[in-house]
Amino acid sequence: MTTPSSSWPGTDGATAPPPGCPAHGLGPNGLRRLYGPEADTDLAGLYEKLRAEHGPVAPVLIHNDVPIWAVLGHSENLHMIRTPSQYTRDSRIWRAVRDGTAGPDNPLAPVFTWQPMATFAEGDEHQRLRGAVTGAMSGIDHRGVRRYINRYTNHLLNDICQDGQADLVSQFAEHLPMMVMCHILGMPEEYNERMVQSARDMIKGTETAIASNAYIMKVMMGLVARRRAHPEEDFTSSLIAHPAQLSDDEVGAHLRLVLIAAYEATANLIANVLRMVLTDPRFRAQLSGGQMTVPEAVEQSLWDEPPFSAMVGYFAKQETQLGGQRIRPGDGLIFGIAPGNVDPMVRPDLAANMQGNRSHLAFGSGPHECPGQDIGRAIADTGVDALLMRLPDVELDVPESELRWTSSILSRHLVQLPVRFAPRPPQDVMARPSAQVPAPRRDWHVSSPPPSRAPEPVAAQAPQQPASAPLAENERPKGAWRRFLTWWRGY
Numbered sequence: 001m002t003t004p005s006s007s008w009p010g011t012d013g014a015t016a017p018p019p020g021c022p023a024h025g026l027g028p029n030g031l032r033r034l035y036g037p038e039a040d041t042d043l044a045g046l047y048e049k050l051r052a053e054h055g056p057v058a059p060v061l062i063h064n065d066v067p068i069w070a071v072l073g074h075s076e077n078l079h080m081i082r083t084p085s086q087y088t089r090d091s092r093i094w095r096a097v098r099d100g101t102a103g104p105d106n107p108l109a110p111v112f113t114w115q116p117m118a119t120f121a122e123g124d125e126h127q128r129l130r131g132a133v134t135g136a137m138s139g140i141d142h143r144g145v146r147r148y149i150n151r152y153t154n155h156l157l158n159d160i161c162q163d164g165q166a167d168l169v170s171q172f173a174e175h176l177p178m179m180v181m182c183h184i185l186g187m188p189e190e191y192n193e194r195m196v197q198s199a200r201d202m203i204k205g206t207e208t209a210i211a212s213n214a215y216i217m218k219v220m221m222g223l224v225a226r227r228r229a230h231p232e233e234d235f236t237s238s239l240i241a242h243p244a245q246l247s248d249d250e251v252g253a254h255l256r257l258v259l260i261a262a263y264e265a266t267a268n269l270i271a272n273v274l275r276m277v278l279t280d281p282r283f284r285a286q287l288s289g290g291q292m293t294v295p296e297a298v299e300q301s302l303w304d305e306p307p308f309s310a311m312v313g314y315f316a317k318q319e320t321q322l323g324g325q326r327i328r329p330g331d332g333l334i335f336g337i338a339p340g341n342v343d344p345m346v347r348p349d350l351a352a353n354m355q356g357n358r359s360h361l362a363f364g365s366g367p368h369e370c371p372g373q374d375i376g377r378a379i380a381d382t383g384v385d386a387l388l389m390r391l392p393d394v395e396l397d398v399p400e401s402e403l404r405w406t407s408s409i410l411s412r413h414l415v416q417l418p419v420r421f422a423p424r425p426p427q428d429v430m431a432r433p434s435a436q437v438p439a440p441r442r443d444w445h446v447s448s449p450p451p452s453r454a455p456e457p458v459a460a461q462a463p464q465q466p467a468s469a470p471l472a473e474n475e476r477p478k479g480a481w482r483r484f485l486t487w488w489r490g491y
């Protein structure tokens with residue numbers, strides 16, 4: 001192994017256990033591994049050990065025993081991601097990449113290998129690429145999107161409501177964000193099981209991940225070609241038309257970035273919020289006497305179980321200090337979202353309610369702060385709220401102790417969320433939730449915020465659409481151009 005930097009503890013070998021000593025569960029130079037048995041079973045506990053041993057910034061090993069710093073402190077993480085003069089996301093300067101220690105065979109290579117995308121860019125190039133993405137996002141009609149989230153939620157619930165039981169991870173949380181994102185990108189007809197499977201595959205890094213990535217890229221590039229020829233009122237057409245003049249490859253790469261970032265993070269968020277609502281005593285009015293709205297539950301979940309637990313990573317551009325450690329140019333650092341969110345400096349009492357406090361790290365900060373956070377929040381808020389209104393008697397169908405997660409440094413994913421509820425008939429997807437539903441359970445109390453606008457008209461007799469049916473032309477949300485045309489044509 002190449003010595004990462006002579007300032008790392010244990011690198012003189014004098015006090016360290018033998019390299020790779022299994023008895024200590026440690027890797028070369030006595031450094032703790034953020035992968036393997038200990039990390040797989042209790043990553044949060046491992047972060048706390050590191051915090052106790054090293055403070056807010058700890059030297060660790062990731063897959064293939066590549067050395068890197070884990071940033072654990074809340075303020076240290078914020079400093080790193082908000083100081084582009086010292087730290088960059090451009091992995092080409094990482095010493096481990098330059099000397100080949102972190103090569104293409106590394107399981108984390110898909111997330112750290114440089115690509116011509118906003119995520120890895122900085123300065124003017126970052127502004128050009130990110131500006132195109134945020135410019136295209138600004139055309140999204142958020143009210144219209146909420147309407148579609150409600151409608152897609154009802155499509156999904158229609159598929160399960162007669163059964164009286166379901167797995168809310170595979171039958172709800174993993175589908176809703178994909179349906180909404182396909183709609184936003186302008187390809188509702190492309191939403192199908194294969195898109196969901198392919199996205200899931202890519203993230204899990206299974207053997208078929210490369211084929212799945214190729215499938216998603218083919219769908220994206222097909223969409224780019226169609227919209228280049230015939231622009232419409234959607235995110236893809238706006239991205240193509242943006243003055244930044246992205247090439248077709250750049251448009252395709254950013255569509256994939258947006259789709260995958262949105263799909264994975266939002267699916268995790270929905271699953272986590274539903275799990276919390278179903279199991280957490282803070283939501284049980286009889287026990288706590290309190291109330292929490294769904295958006296507050298979402299925010300609490302973003303603190304406790306951020307959908308991305310960490311990012312690999314940020315890279316030092318110059319010699320600097322962070323959390324008492326000497327950082328050398330070319331060192332790699334993990335943006336520690338989950339450990340930063342539980343830093344005792346900002347959360348001395350983890351049980352305390354974080355209501356009204358949005359300073360968690362779940363969406364990052366600084367130049368790369370997530371530009372899609374409002375959409376992610378909207379999908380989770382609206383989707384969970386609509387589910388609880390349709391299935392107010394929903395409850396966990398297994399003991400809480402039987403719930404299982406898969407975890408890696410990057411994210412923690414609830415495997416299944418089995419629930420039961422009284423079977424009921426499907427509903428017209430255009431309608432507001434029916435009053436003919438069982439009374440809400442009395443032992444939890446998640447209340448919805450008061451509606452900000454009048455309910456939509458109920459199309460009581462409208463025929464029901466299949467879940468994957470393309471949206472009729474007159475159902476597409478109206479962007480500025482469409483609104484102008486509507487006004488111009490006088491209707």
Ligand code: HEM
Nearest residue numbers: 118119261262265266269307362363364368370372375376
């Ligand atoms: C709950 C949902 C979401 C979470 C927790 C989340 C979280 C994040 C985080 C932590 C970053 C990286 C920050 C950094 O590099 O320092 C990020 C970047 C990004 N996210 Fe999200 N995200 C979510 C939803 C979305 C959605 C819905 C979209 C698109 C509609 C989106 C698009 C992006 C893009 C394009 C970037 C790259 C920005 C850049 O590098 O300049 N995300 N997100």
